[in-house]
Amino acid sequence: MGVWQLVAVGLVMLLGLVGVLVQGVPGQAIVWAAVLWWALADRTPAAWGVLMGATALLLVNQALKPLLPRRRPHESGAPRRTLVLGGIGAIVGFFVVPVLGGVVGYVGTVYAAERLRLGSRGAGWVSVRSVMRATGWSVLVELFACLLVAGAWLGVVLWG
Structure with missing residues (x-):
């Protein structure tokens, strides 16, 4: 697979994230489709292993969705901008501090955005708890699964 194709797969995966x-937006399906595209073009055992692992992980994530609270962003009281910033913080955190950085990045960014918006530490934490109850767990679990898939893909591409 050429460099430009790898860049295109990476951009599709980022779009899914x-x-x-x-x-x-079916983010999980977009991430999985990017891995499928890469595995069909690469045809190495590592690529097929990542595809099988991604398929299994994303299917487990789909099975867990009914057990998690539904997404109700309007009930959190936080603006949409805060939730988007939290997601971007999770993506950056995942790659800065592998795996656990995604959770820290999401919660930390939501707290920072809400503290700046509301003006106090206590109000920031109250808002973080509200965001996590309303949307956080379902978004965080789905994003974490997709980040694991993206991380496995990136690991195989760079070091495989």
């Missing part, structure tokens, strides 16, 4: 943050 952002799609996880937007309600109604």
Whole structure:
């Protein structure tokens, strides 16, 4: 697979990660389709292993969705901008501090945005709890699964 194709797969995967943050966009399916595209073009055992792992992980995530609270962003009281910033913070955090940085990035960015918006530490934490109850867990679990897939893909591309 050429460099430009890898860049295109990476951009589609990034689009899927952002799609996880937007309600109604099938972010998981976009991430999985990017891995499928790469595996069909690469045809190495590592590529097929990542595809099988991605398929299994995203299917488990789909099975867990009914157990998590539904997304109700309007009930959190936080503006949409805060939720989008939290998602971007999770994506950046995942790659800065592998795996656990996604959770820290999401919660930390939501707290920072809400603290700046509301003006106090206490109000910021109250808002973070409200965001996590209204949207956070379902978004965080789905984003974390997609980030694991993206991280596995990137790991195989760079070091495989």
